[in-house]
Amino acid sequence: MNKSMISAFAAGLIFGLGLLVSGMANPEKVLGFLDLFGNWDPSLALVMAGAIGVGLPFFHLAKGREKAVFGSQIQVPVCRTIDRPLVLGSLLFGIGWGLAGFCPGPAVVATGAGEIKAVVFTAAMLAGMGLFTAFSRPAATRAAT
Amino acid sequence: MTIDWTAFTPWSALAGGAMIGLASALLLVLNGRIAGISGILGGLITRTPGETGWRAAFLIGLLLGPTIWALFQALPPIRIEAGYPLLIAAGLLVGIGTRYGSGCTSGHGVCGLSRLSPRSLVATLVFMGGGFATVFVVRHLLGV
Numbered sequence: 001m002n003k004s005m006i007s008a009f010a011a012g013l014i015f016g017l018g019l020l021v022s023g024m025a026n027p028e029k030v031l032g033f034l035d036l037f038g039n040w041d042p043s044l045a046l047v048m049a050g051a052i053g054v055g056l057p058f059f060h061l062a063k064g065r066e067k068a069v070f071g072s073q074i075q076v077p078v079c080r081t082i083d084r085p086l087v088l089g090s091l092l093f094g095i096g097w098g099l100a101g102f103c104p105g106p107a108v109v110a111t112g113a114g115e116i117k118a119v120v121f122t123a124a125m126l127a128g129m130g131l132f133t134a135f136s137r138p139a140a141t142r143a144a145t
Numbered sequence: 146m147t148i149d150w151t152a153f154t155p156w157s158a159l160a161g162g163a164m165i166g167l168a169s170a171l172l173l174v175l176n177g178r179i180a181g182i183s184g185i186l187g188g189l190i191t192r193t194p195g196e197t198g199w200r201a202a203f204l205i206g207l208l209l210g211p212t213i214w215a216l217f218q219a220l221p222p223i224r225i226e227a228g229y230p231l232l233i234a235a236g237l238l239v240g241i242g243t244r245y246g247s248g249c250t251s252g253h254g255v256c257g258l259s260r261l262s263p264r265s266l267v268a269t270l271v272f273m274g275g276g277f278a279t280v281f282v283v284r285h286l287l288g289v
Contacts, residue, residue: 005202007175012203015168015180015251016210020221022161023154025211028224032152034280041152048254050162051169055259058170063260068177075177076260077247082267089246090253090268094275096238099283100227103250104182104243105207107236110223113211117225121236128240129187136244 004070016109022047025109027101034098169256172203181252182207183243246272 023029032041068074097103102121110118169180176199185200243249246268257265283289
């Protein structure tokens with residue numbers, strides 16, 4: 001186990017604890033936030049604000065740098081085009097999010113908490129990701145050759 | 146729209162959010178990688194050479210969060226109302242959608258907005274809008 005594995009583990013752990021502290025790991029609370037036209041719980045807007053408030057200076061700091069502290073190349077997305085996959089994919093994700101109240105991080109954390117319904121959701125989500133990979137690979141290969 | 150003040154938890158939301166931001170900053174500054182959960186899970190499925198170790202380590206940390214938490218105090222409530230068919234449909238949509246759209250609440254919502262990425266701003270507005278619209282339809286039109 002090297003340093004970069006330990007830091008990735010620590011980041012995952014802090015991320016997971018943050019989801020628990022914030023209430024985002026609880027689908028009931030997430031749906032309370034998404035119920036904008038009902039009895040709205042604005043809490044999760046503050047989760048985003050807190051996360052971006054802390055993240056912003058670090059992402060700004062990393063801009064223009066090539067290497068991370070542990071030596072690997074800093075890899076941030078370079079694609080800038082707003083295309084159909086981005087919009088359509090995000091829309092499908094939003095619909096799924098609104099149906100169950102789970103997005104990927106909280107689903108993993110609730111799985112770690114032993115919630116059987118979260119295990120089922122996460123399994124379906126991984127199946128969806130696998131399906132996407134299986135069906136998009138031929139296209140990706142074509143684009144690469 | 147009315148605001149549910151009894152459910153509003155501004156301080157824990159801000160504190161938890163700050164922790165999520167800190168975790169994303171750590172992974173960026175130390176490892177040079179984006180803490181996007183759907184990207185990490187998807188990357189474990191496609192197994193890019195040299196990228197599996199840190200992804201697995203991050204995922205194990207995320208999974209162990211509740212266990213570590215439970216060593217010190219009782220876990221906060223996790224209430225899942227949806228039944229199994231709905232959970233499976235929602236899971237498939239989230240899995241396909243996040244890969245097709247190249248990110249989720251963490252990758253686009255936290256990291257992307259922290260990078261001031263226009264793509265991530267569009268993605269975040271679309272999935273938030275999709276979530277608001279879906280809950281509106283389910284709760285207020287269908288009355289489930």
